[in-house]
Amino acid sequence: MAHYKLAFLGFGNVGQALAVLLLRKKQELKEQYDITFTVTGIATARHGKIVNLAGLDLNGAVQLVRTGNNLNLMTKTLTFDTPDFIMKCGADVLFENSPVNHTNGQPAVQYIQTALDCGMHVITANKGPVVHAHQALTDQAARLGKKFLFESTVMDGAPIFSLFRESLPAARLKAFRGILNSTTNLILGRMEKGESYEQAVKHAQSIGIAETDPSSDVDGWDAAIKVAALITVLMGIPFKPQQVERTGIRELSADKIAAAKAQGKRWKLVCKAWREGETVRGRVAPELVAPDSPLFSVNGASSIVEFETDTLSRLAIVENDPGPDTTAYGLLADFINAVRAR
Secondary structure, eight states, rough: OOOEEEEEEOHHHHHHHHHHHHTTTHHHHHHOOOEEEEEEEEEEEEEEEOOTTOOOHHHHHHHHTTTTOGGTOOOOOOSSSSHHHHSSSSOOOEEEEEOOOOOTTHHHHHHHHHHHHTTHHHHHHOOOHHHHHHHHHHHHHHHOOOOEEEHHHTTTTOOHHHHHIITTOOOOEEEEEEEEEEHHHHHHHHHHHHHHHHHHHHHHHHHSSOOOTTTTHHHHHHHHHHHHHHHHHSSSSOOOOGGEEEEEETTTHHHHHHHHHHTEEEEEEEEEEEEEEEEEEEOOOOOOEESSSSTOOOTTTEEEEEEEEEEEEESEEEEEEHHHHHHHHHHHHHHHHHHTOO
């Protein structure tokens, strides 16, 4: 039986969902995978940072944060600086879920480097480090005999990176196309049903899938960084979100959406990348989609990506109505795969 000490860097909706999932799967992890665990550290932006090498009450931490309380009610062993937290938490595995930085991936890149140097596997749902430091972090992890995994960064818990890493050996990705931003997909669907742009955005905010400032979604930045992540990892060419040709959905008026509906078509914010010789191009832009496209029927907060390889002409993955629970599953799967790889 292998016992692992876990730490959470970031304990928002996804971190809390992961905590609940770990508790629910605790017996299954023990019986099927010979894995037991304790949580020795939790760091949050608003509820404090705590370390207890003997183990924290994970359910108690979730309840404290959900009721707006500070984690220091649980223990007096506190740290105040994030690198200090990482070095003192004593973990074998760090779940890094700090906010994404589209520009350079910091400070998450630094946090992951520190955790790897401290002998931890690092699992993240943060797209920034994947886009801006994938090869460096992967190489660092390999040198230290650790894993840097990031399944949840693009389509929540859907197995995209592990599919290519484990199930499609020697398959060369030629192109991909899909819907990777659930917020804009929901907004466009509600506008098709008659809501204004403002009403649709407000609804997305009310159910928690759009931020107070929805610019990252509606201007295409979230989609662009996901395209860059897929190009970087699956096509083997370092690619930044700034290199993705990007057009958001702000210019899609109600009239345009109604006209498309009258033609039996729909507007979708389509993400794509394709090889041109030895280079790759990436694009995020609204496109009219006809009923014969697999993208047409992917509605609400659902996502899809369709791959074209040199061995399989078309392979599509669809994820219906994802949320924090599905993202948490991707983190859990990476945890199991990381420690089983020993």
